[in-house]
Amino acid sequence: MAPATIAPSLPAMEQVFAGQAGASLLVRLVMTITSLTIAVSAPVSGLVADRVGSRPLLLAGLVLYALSGTAGYFVDDLYLLLATRALLGVAVGAVMTAVSATITDWFDGPRRASFLGLQQMFASLGGVVFLPLAGVLATIDWRVPFWLYGLAAVVALPAFVSVRDRRGEVPVAAVRDGRVVSGRVLGIYLLAFGATTAFYLAPTQVPFLLDSLGTSSALVGVVVAGSTLSSALAALAFRGLRGRLDSAAITTLSIALLGGGWLLVGATGTVPGIAAGLLVGGAGVGLAVPNLNLRLSELASPEWRGRVLSGLVVAIFLGQFLSPLAAQPLIQATGVGGAFTLAGIVMSTGAAVAAAGIRKHTITERKVR
Numbered sequence: 001m002a003p004a005t006i007a008p009s010l011p012a013m014e015q016v017f018a019g020q021a022g023a024s025l026l027v028r029l030v031m032t033i034t035s036l037t038i039a040v041s042a043p044v045s046g047l048v049a050d051r052v053g054s055r056p057l058l059l060a061g062l063v064l065y066a067l068s069g070t071a072g073y074f075v076d077d078l079y080l081l082l083a084t085r086a087l088l089g090v091a092v093g094a095v096m097t098a099v100s101a102t103i104t105d106w107f108d109g110p111r112r113a114s115f116l117g118l119q120q121m122f123a124s125l126g127g128v129v130f131l132p133l134a135g136v137l138a139t140i141d142w143r144v145p146f147w148l149y150g151l152a153a154v155v156a157l158p159a160f161v162s163v164r165d166r167r168g169e170v171p172v173a174a175v176r177d178g179r180v181v182s183g184r185v186l187g188i189y190l191l192a193f194g195a196t197t198a199f200y201l202a203p204t205q206v207p208f209l210l211d212s213l214g215t216s217s218a219l220v221g222v223v224v225a226g227s228t229l230s231s232a233l234a235a236l237a238f239r240g241l242r243g244r245l246d247s248a249a250i251t252t253l254s255i256a257l258l259g260g261g262w263l264l265v266g267a268t269g270t271v272p273g274i275a276a277g278l279l280v281g282g283a284g285v286g287l288a289v290p291n292l293n294l295r296l297s298e299l300a301s302p303e304w305r306g307r308v309l310s311g312l313v314v315a316i317f318l319g320q321f322l323s324p325l326a327a328q329p330l331i332q333a334t335g336v337g338g339a340f341t342l343a344g345i346v347m348s349t350g351a352a353v354a355a356a357g358i359r360k361h362t363i364t365e366r367k368v369r
Contacts, residue, residue: 002069002092003034003320004127004203005148008135008221011211012142017078026078028204028324033082035200035320037089038096038313045097046310050303053165054098054105061094062156069149088149089317096313101306104297105166110239112297116290117238124235124286127228135221184299185308188292189315191251196319197326198343199258199285202227202278204324206265209336213271223275227261227282234286241287242294250291252354257284259347266341277340289316 006013010027017023048057068087075081099119107115134145207220215223241250261281265274292312300308330339 002065002088002149003031004224005130005134006031006072006145007131007203007207007224008138008218009142009145010207011220012138016142020078023078025324025328026082030078030081030085031204032200032321032324034085034089034092035317037086038093038317039089039315039321040093041090042093042097042310042313042317043307045094045313046101046307048094049097049101049306049310054102054306055163055165057094058098058102058159058163059156061091061098062152062159064088065091065095065152066150066156069152070146072146072149073143091152093310093313093317097306097310100293100309100313102163102165104305104309105302110243113242113290113294114239116293116297117235119293120235120238120286120290121232124228124232124282128225128232131225131228132218132221135218138221139216139218185296185311188296189311192288192292192312192315193319195255195258195285195288195347196316197323198262198347199281200320200323201262201327201340201343202281205327205331205336205339206274206278209265209274210271212336215271219271223271223278226275227278227285230279230282231286234283235290238287238290242291247291247295248354248358250287252351252358254284254288254291255347255354256351257281257287259284259344259349259351261344262340263344263348266337266339266344269337 010031013030014024014027017027020026045057045061065088068084068091071084071087072081075084103115103119104112130148134148137144137148203224206224210220210223238250245253258281261277261279261284264277264280266277268274268277293309296308296312297305327339330342334342
């Protein structure tokens with residue numbers, strides 16, 4: 001939730017910096033530049049995780065997270081604020097890569113699927129807690145939510161005590177060979193990039209859509225947090241679903257949910273409709289992230305795992321960064337609601353085509369048998 005925690009502050013921030021040229025776009029970049037630097041720095045973090053170990057990478061990332069995140073409270077220059085957010089991205093890239101590499105080193109098989117689901121669930125629960133809290137804090141002053149990043153300093157102590165690198169100490173699942181399966185891995189990266197670009201319309205555009213409806217900052221935080229609540233519930237169900245459906249089917253389902261949710265957001269134009277759409281779309285993301293993480297961990301050999309998983313971090317956060325830039329022409333042409341509708345149509349159509357392909361493949365297999 002590092003980029004999105006300040007989402008409820010964006011309208012007030014835009015008013016504060018309204019006199020500065022390009023303030024409207026720059027304020028949105030205050031949130032998404034974090035995603036860009038995560039994407040740029042994550043490959044280096046993956047290399048460090050593979051060569052040095054996940055533990056030192058995790059601890060260094062947590063300390064930098066606390067320092068760069070809370071720095072946003074103290075700066076009063078928009079460009080300096082962008083710089084602190086860029087450093088926060090470096091920290092997030094380190095933390096996410098270290099956590100994913102540690103999970104895949106410690107667990108395999110169904111236990112790995114279960115823990116990746118729990119990882120996404122707790123990440124989403126963080127949004128359920130911190131987005132509404134950030135909305136309440138933003139009613140005091142738009143700068144106050146930046147203090148939430150200081151919690152990383154609290155997390156760093158138990159991480160120092162309990163986290164150990166265990167690569168080679170526990171069995172790992174067999175892989176096809178010792179190389180990165182580049183074609184399949186690239187496909188997963190592209191899928192994650194496209195889905196995240198669409199999903200990040202929620203924290204970057206929904207606050208402005210709700211603001212146009214006269215919604216308070218506190219309620220903005222609650223509504224946007226709805227997507228993280230449903231994401232947590234879907235992630236909790238991931239292990240059971242993975243036992244019944246293969247990776248391709250879960251991917252298709254997750255894109256269908258995201259597309260359907262965005263159609264609701266765009267078509268209704270009301271606060272209840274937007275909230276319902278975010279709940280549906282959030283469930284799609286809750287299934288997609290652990291599913292793609294699990295598939296990558298199955299495809300990559302242990303000695304490459306940190307770098308392969310860091311590529312997923314790159315795809316996700318590059319999509320987050322580019323989302324407002326890609327959406328801007330659509331918003332100018334059709335409005336915020338229209339951008340959601342178009343994204344929903346594209347994803348729903350893609351999911352329908354994929355479902356038809358899966359069904360055809362299943363029928364063919366049955367005939368062969």
